[in-house]
Amino acid sequence: MKKTMQLIIFLIIIIAGLYIGNHIANTNSNYNNNSILQVKQKDFNFGKIKRETVYHEFVLRNIGKDELLLKEVKPYCGCTAIEYPEEPILPGDSGLIKVNFVPYDFGIFNKKIEIITNSLKTPIIYLSVRGQVAS
Numbered sequence: 001m002k003k004t005m006q007l008i009i010f011l012i013i014i015i016a017g018l019y020i021g022n023h024i025a026n027t028n029s030n031y032n033n034n035s036i037l038q039v040k041q042k043d044f045n046f047g048k049i050k051r052e053t054v055y056h057e058f059v060l061r062n063i064g065k066d067e068l069l070l071k072e073v074k075p076y077c078g079c080t081a082i083e084y085p086e087e088p089i090l091p092g093d094s095g096l097i098k099v100n101f102v103p104y105d106f107g108i109f110n111k112k113i114e115i116i117t118n119s120l121k122t123p124i125i126y127l128s129v130r131g132q133v134a135s
Contacts (some may be wrong), residue, residue: 035091036064037115037122044099046131050102058097058127062089073097076112079104080129082089103133122131125133 038061046054062068067088075082079102085095094120101111110130 007097034064034066035119038063043128048134053102061094072116074114080111106133106135
């Protein structure tokens, strides 16, 4: 009876270890060490603008060795619309994030955009557009 109980405990420990190891492997498979997102210009200043929609394109480059995925691109304001590549950016290739800013009020603005990638080296990058809406 004692040996049977020891065997059951041993098997439970082995199964738990395999489950945890598999979970860690699956979690880390969403990221890789060989893709690197490079954005030369992370901040764009529109200067003084009228109260009308303005546009800017940020150039993203994958300087790593594996495909780069933009998992999420989130503007922090409803006045900022984003278009971005949903397909992977291959090593050495570039992609564009198109930002449309619609000013609702007059005055100074600074709008942030968060990019979440599959890269361990550059998992999160922030972009911003700023300027002043003239009355």
